[in-house]
Amino acid sequence: MKRLFACLFFGFVAASVAAQEAPDALVKRVTDEVLEIVRKDKDIQNGNARKAIELVDAKVLPHFNFQHMTALALGKEWRKATPQQQERLTQEFKTLLVRTYSNSLTAYRNEAIKYKPFTLPAGATDVLVRTEIHQPGNKPVQLDYNLEKGEAGWKVYDVVVAGISLVTNYREQFAQEVRNGGLDGLIASLASKNKSLESGTAKAEKK
Amino acid sequence: MANDNKNRDPRRSRRLALGACALAALVSGCASTANNPKDPYEGFNRAMFSVNEGIDTVLAKPLAKGYDAAVPLPVKAGVGNFFGNVGDLWIGINNGLQGKPADGASDLARLLINSTIGIFGLFDVASEMGFEKHDEDFGQTLARWGVGDGGYLFWPIIGSRTLRDTGGFAVDAYADPVRWGIDNIPVRNSTYLVRFVDVRASLLPADKVVEEAALDKYSYIRDAYLQRRRSQIYDGNPPRQLED
Numbered sequence: 001m002k003r004l005f006a007c008l009f010f011g012f013v014a015a016s017v018a019a020q021e022a023p024d025a026l027v028k029r030v031t032d033e034v035l036e037i038v039r040k041d042k043d044i045q046n047g048n049a050r051k052a053i054e055l056v057d058a059k060v061l062p063h064f065n066f067q068h069m070t071a072l073a074l075g076k077e078w079r080k081a082t083p084q085q086q087e088r089l090t091q092e093f094k095t096l097l098v099r100t101y102s103n104s105l106t107a108y109r110n111e112a113i114k115y116k117p118f119t120l121p122a123g124a125t126d127v128l129v130r131t132e133i134h135q136p137g138n139k140p141v142q143l144d145y146n147l148e149k150g151e152a153g154w155k156v157y158d159v160v161v162a163g164i165s166l167v168t169n170y171r172e173q174f175a176q177e178v179r180n181g182g183l184d185g186l187i188a189s190l191a192s193k194n195k196s197l198e199s200g201t202a203k204a205e206k207k
Numbered sequence: 208m209a210n211d212n213k214n215r216d217p218r219r220s221r222r223l224a225l226g227a228c229a230l231a232a233l234v235s236g237c238a239s240t241a242n243n244p245k246d247p248y249e250g251f252n253r254a255m256f257s258v259n260e261g262i263d264t265v266l267a268k269p270l271a272k273g274y275d276a277a278v279p280l281p282v283k284a285g286v287g288n289f290f291g292n293v294g295d296l297w298i299g300i301n302n303g304l305q306g307k308p309a310d311g312a313s314d315l316a317r318l319l320i321n322s323t324i325g326i327f328g329l330f331d332v333a334s335e336m337g338f339e340k341h342d343e344d345f346g347q348t349l350a351r352w353g354v355g356d357g358g359y360l361f362w363p364i365i366g367s368r369t370l371r372d373t374g375g376f377a378v379d380a381y382a383d384p385v386r387w388g389i390d391n392i393p394v395r396n397s398t399y400l401v402r403f404v405d406v407r408a409s410l411l412p413a414d415k416v417v418e419e420a421a422l423d424k425y426s427y428i429r430d431a432y433l434q435r436r437r438s439q440i441y442d443g444n445p446p447r448q449l450e451d
Contacts, residue, residue: 100420107412138287139340142443163438163445164431166420172243172430173422189422197419 023147023154024118026063027129031113034059038108045106049201052102060101065148065155066094072158073170077178085183092190097166099197101159111135113143125149245359246429252361256425259363267364268414271407285329287409290402291340292321292328293384300382301343305351313338342439345382346375350440359429367432 021029037055038044044052070090071078081089116130126148132140146158158167177186243249275283299314317333317340325332334340349371350356357370368376380386385402389395421427437445 096420100416103416103419139342142438162435163443164434169427169430169434170422173426176423176426193422 021153022120023127023145023149024115024120024129026147026154027131027145027156028115030059030063031131034105035108035113038105039110045108047106049099049102049106050205052105053098056098056102056105061094061098063154063156065150065157066090066097068148068155068157069093069097069167072167074174074178075171077174077183081183085187088187089183089190092187092194093170095194096190096197099194100166114140127154245433247358248360252359252429253425255361255363256428259361259366262363267403267407268411270404271411274404275408275411283405283408286401286405288321288325288331289328290405291331292318292325293388295321295340296384297379297382298341298343301345301348302341304348305343310341314341341442344372344375345378346372346436347440349375356436359433361425361429367428369433369436372436 034055037059038052041051041055044055067086067090070086070093073093074081074089078086112134114132114134116132118127118129120127126146129145129147131143131145133143134140141162142160143162144160145156146160147154147156158165160166174186177189181188246252278286295314295318299311299318302308302311302314317338320333320336320338321328321331324330331340346368354371356372360368360370360373362368362373365376385395385398389398417424417427417431
């Protein structure tokens with residue numbers, strides 16, 4: 001009984017520590033953990049998409065709010081979607097984003113990440129954490145994260161690379177699909193996009 | 208006038224609508240995409256986009272891939288640094304024109320340091336000394352002066368530019384040290400080609416990302432360009448846009 005209480009207590013402490021982790025500390029910790037693994041993993045460096053996706057699934061996904069991302073990419077259409085449509089859209093968009101994000105991990109070649117100074121304003125629930133990727137001989141590339149505070153701690157809802165928001169860059173394409181085939185048309189094209197990418201990965205694995 | 212609608216021959220009005228549509232397709236693009244205020248010349252742009260995809264597939268991309276595979280990394284870095292150094296003069300002038308004399312002075316310091324200690328710009332010593340490389344061009348200067356972007360355009364070879372940035376690009380090309388600094392025409396043209404291939408090669412890793420991420424490659428590239436330009440104009444700190 002005592003052990004059980006001790007476990008519960010520690011579990012509770014651990015959970016609240018995680019919830020209190022400041023957004024900049026969270027970004028740094030996750031980035032360091034992920035890049036440490038990529039540095040040691042020859043398969044990922046050689047472009048093994050499956051392994052990169054597994055890594056992102058395990059380490060990065062828990063800190064992303066994909067529902068918010070999907071809502072942001074859809075704009076006002078999001079509110080017109082039924083809960084089922086919203087769920088399907090979130091699922092498909094998540095699959096697509098994870099693949100893109102994993103892909104960029106396989107291109108990582110020991111570039112240094114610098115974290116810009118960050119102070120958390122009191123009571124803030126929506127912040128921007130800024131980092132820079134330094135490559136010798138090139139202008140540093142900005143990599144910024146938008147985070148919001150929820151019940152489960154800080155979560156990323158947009159990633160901005162060199163000033164390009166990965167989420168809002170889908171706005172027009174989503175609007176275009178919705179105009180042509182409605183929300184279900186958008187779901188269908190996202191699903192078929194994911195399917196063809198998946199079969200491409202499977203083909204590469206067979207080689 | 209009030210009877211006009213009732214008396215109108217439906218076939219004639221349909222023909223009129225079709226004609227208007229064809230006309231509009233010439234200037235904007237009438238087909239599947241409703242008019243996007245950011246892309247008023249979409250029909251023209253999409254046509255140019257496919258022309259460019261063709262050129263890229265048969266010419267630019269194979270050249271860039273060959274260059275990337277054949278040239279050892281230190282040489283590629285040297286080539287990139289060399290053109291980066293040549294560009295710093297015009298970057299510095301643009302920083303001056305945008306009312307940022309400190310940045311402009313830093314760019315000229317970069318030029319001096321890299322042209323001497325950096326051996327004709329082959330090594331970017333200045334960055335290691337803390338003189339950050341900037342990213343300016345005349346299109347950004349025009350934007351800072353309050354010139355609107357004039358709508359998005361896509362050109363073969365040079366790709367995405369807004370109307371303003373097309374004008375900016377023409378001025379950049381005129382001010383280009385390669386143009387006025389090299390008298391020998393074959394040498395000058397080879398230099399242009401090497402620079403073009405070097406730039407295209409540096410974009411090769413992005414190709415796969417765009418292919419995989421985009422639902423519509425044309426729109427993806429257009430919107431990424433417009434976002435990127437906005438960030439460049441505000442030197443990486445654009446004011447946040449309101450969500451709708």
